Amino acid sequence: MTDLFSKFDPLIELRTNLLSQGQEDPFNLVMERVVSPTEAICNGRQTILLGTYNYMGMTFDPDVIEAGKQALDDFGAGTTGSRVLNGTYSGHKAVEEALKEFYGMDHAMVFSTGYQANLGIISTVAGKGDYIVLDIDSHASIWDGCKLGDAEVVPFKHNDIEAMDKRLGRIPEGAGKLVILEGVYSMLGDIARSRK
Template sequence: MTDLFSKFDPIIAQREALLATGVTDPFNLVMEKVVSPTVAMCNGRETILLGTYNYMGMTFDPDVIAAGKQAFDDFGSGTTGSRVLNGTYAGHKAVEAALCEFYDMKHAMVFSTGYQANLGIISTIAGKGDYIILDIDSHASIWDGCKMGNAEVVPFKHNDLAAMENRLRRLPEDAGKLVILEGVYSMLGDIAPLKDMIAVAKKYGAMVLVDEAHSMGFIGPNGRGVAEDQGCLDDVDFVIGTFSKSVGTVGGFCVSNHPKFEIMRLVCRPYVFTASLPPSVVATAATSVRKLMHAADKRAHLWENSRTLHKGLRDKGFQLGTDEPQSAIISVIMPDLERGAAMWEALLHEGLYVNLARPPATPAGMTLLRCSLCALHSAEQVQTIIGMFTRAGERVGII
């Protein structure tokens, strides 16, 4: 009889070989206590957090926490139902109203996770007979949404405008076409040339979906993302985002100005057949989104942190994923998984947590140490981080 787990044998062997070297399991770290958006207790010691997506530091905001506590008292711990049945509370409408105001768009639809937002929107609007044209480095949730929807998937080389146009040129003129892009790509922290790409998409009659998960709250004059920053947000048909990064809780959403968008609430299966977010979560999200509208100072400080860390690591001899800082993500390229894991553990011993990212999640088979900065990292913490990287890198032989 075939063992259905046999397909995972190469990954099991790789993991066992890695752990046999004595390294701590980098994918099973437990945080015993979270002290603040930038500090936690890990393995019994105080650790600087540089591997969360808490870009704007909203997880411990007093107003956000108060809103969640009040919702617990007023509405209980959960809805126990779908949005189309008993699962729409006042808070769900309030957070959708906050998103409409934040993006200055007419429609907002909230999902239980960001992954589910991509899964639901993509699989529903692009189906059999339609074409999805997407960047080959797109997030797993985007690829899974494509699979679920049964559309013809046409990938193009990462951030390659000419390759994207070549794909579009070959498609039938009268076919339904959806171009999917991301504002910030989460592995290397690089941004897309959205303005030029969206112009090409429109030239060939395609609708455009932009995932702004890693830019919402931080990039752009109002924190609306890369499309806003490049002056092309009005040309985007669908913006996908998440609450699990800058907003500081959990959930996903799509905003749109499409006049027929509200029908999605009845035809989008991952929305219809999933329990809605707990009242405490939507209350914290709504409060956080409204505060992010007025967070220009925090955005400016986060940019300063990004520039400082990028320059500091580059000057020490580390190979980085981008030539210049483009987002709150700074990726440090490792020679291979074994030395990447050793560097990750050396940093943890220094008192610093980062993400160890490996294939197939990473592009071009790279192993990365991914650093995600927070607006609440102090200038002193950033200098401390550079020192930790330097000592760990010298000890492991990376620099």
């Protein structure tokens, strides 16, 4: 019998076969103990962490941990829910003010993940009838944000500024345009040619 989940059958079979051959299940890695910002005990083994979100080395910063504990005491373990409906915690507002100042911008908005930031901003800024011109190797969150906003999505060849320029020139006059490049491409690890 086929149903909604039938399309996953090949995937399930592949996984079952791999596991039966003694392969470790990559989707079931458990971090039992974090030893340092770059090391943890995973599935009982000492493991080097290369993919976690500790870009700034702040995970064990004493000031950050102290502030986190204080925030738990003062505000509890929840969120306000939607900031539109219930307001914003003063600490979150302070982060936005600090980022605004650091980047010398007029406004800043903090999202809980980078994925959410791209989803929220792109889908709001570029809507139906607008055009988004973006690098083909953009992160999945950018593509999802484009889809959510219902704009016309026009990709160009990776880091090809000429291809980008040609496509920009073909957009109907008067239409809203959003160009999306990444600073460092997460797919490839290379850098946008933004100086051109």
